[in-house]
Amino acid sequence: xxxxxxxxxxxxxxxxxxxxxxxxxxxxxxxxxxxxxxxxxxxxxxxxxxxxxxxxxxxxxxxxxxxxxxxxxxxxxxxxxxxxxxxxxxxxxxxxxxxxxxxxxxxxxxxxxxxxxxxxxxxxxxxxxxxxxxxxxxxxxxxxxxxxxxxxxxxxxxxxxxxxxxxxxxxxxxxxxxxxxxxxxxxxxxxxxxxxxxxxxxxxxxxxxxxxxxxxxxxxxxxxxxxxxxxxxxxxxxxxxxxxxxxxxxxxxxxxxxxxxxxxxxxxxxxxxxxxxxxxxxxxxxxxxxxxxxxxxxxxxxxxxxxxxxxxxxxxxxxxxxxxx
Numbered sequence: 001x002x003x004x005x006x007x008x009x010x011x012x013x014x015x016x017x018x019x020x021x022x023x024x025x026x027x028x029x030x031x032x033x034x035x036x037x038x039x040x041x042x043x044x045x046x047x048x049x050x051x052x053x054x055x056x057x058x059x060x061x062x063x064x065x066x067x068x069x070x071x072x073x074x075x076x077x078x079x080x081x082x083x084x085x086x087x088x089x090x091x092x093x094x095x096x097x098x099x100x101x102x103x104x105x106x107x108x109x110x111x112x113x114x115x116x117x118x119x120x121x122x123x124x125x126x127x128x129x130x131x132x133x134x135x136x137x138x139x140x141x142x143x144x145x146x147x148x149x150x151x152x153x154x155x156x157x158x159x160x161x162x163x164x165x166x167x168x169x170x171x172x173x174x175x176x177x178x179x180x181x182x183x184x185x186x187x188x189x190x191x192x193x194x195x196x197x198x199x200x201x202x203x204x205x206x207x208x209x210x211x212x213x214x215x216x217x218x219x220x221x222x223x224x225x226x227x228x229x230x231x232x233x234x235x236x237x238x239x240x241x242x243x244x245x246x247x248x249x250x251x252x253x254x255x256x257x258x259x260x261x262x263x264x265x266x267x268x269x270x271x272x273x274x275x276x277x278x279x280x281x282x283x284x285x286x287x288x289x290x291x292x293x294x295x296x297x298x299x300x301x302x303x304x305x306x307x308x309x310x311x312x313x314x315x316x317x318x319x320x321x322x323x324x325x
Contacts, residue, residue: 048304081127086104112132120173133149158175229246
């Protein structure tokens with residue numbers, strides 16, 4: 001029997017954490033999480049009701065005073081990334097601190113320049129580290145798994161500003177690359193899993209900055225250059241219909257296909273339906289009490305977390321919905 005070193009075992013774990021379910025989204029449908037099919041249908045969001053906030057003093061006590069990215073796991077636990085402190089904290093569904101990972105240091109478990117994070121179907125934390133050109137992985141309990149560099153030319157791409165991680169409903173890991181104006185599916189070695197472009201044609205987007213996958217394999221992408229949200233199909237073709245002009249700092253989608261867009265200019269969250277029509281807008285701040293949303297995430301518990309990085313605050317909003325058809 002072959003013996004594997006701890007480092008090799010860690011690499012195998014992170015490979016498992018980001019392994020793809022097939023060569024194409026269509027073929028990956030067999031790997032769809034069965035629990036998604038058992039959940040009841042969600043109706044149209046009618047309101048985003050304030051539930052609670054996590055203030056700056058509390059976040060500072062946890063070492064994350066400037067929340068820059070958010071993600072939920074399947075149990076409703078919230079992960080908060082502070083890129084400045086290089087730390088990620090995990091909070092339970094009631095907002096209590098469970099543990100933290102990352103931080104300053106030269107060891108592999110520390111973070112150098114964390115840009116983004118996702119929580120995969122095994123509830124491992126996957127962090128895009130720009131300075132290392134690598135993916136850093138921790139398990140759900142906060143134990144370090146591995147730091148794996150992106151291969152080929154992707155290492156240089158992710159060292160530039162604006163690269164983002166996406167995890168679609170099939171468990172496939174993607175990279176949004178603004179310089180290439182494309183979404184890139186990854187294989188288990190963190191290389192491109194296809195040589196052809198995904199988003200077509202390449203001149204249809206001026207400056208892609210954000211993207212969010214939809215349950216059926218389609219998704220949304222925000223074009224900063226045109227200040228519009230665009231729908232892309234599972235094939236990568238862009239849909240002809242655009243939303244109205246809007247500034248967007250972060251995106252999230254729920255399992256019914258509704259899109260939550262954080263609008264920092266108007267200090268609000270805007271919700272769009274699966275077809276692109278605006279459903280509602282929820283004000284978060286105003287002239288006397290500014291509240292600038294810079295990160296957003298949706299939970300299976302039907303909660304939306306939204307963060308103001310400069311203010312150092314997170315709001316948790318409950319989604320009130322109309323009756324499902």
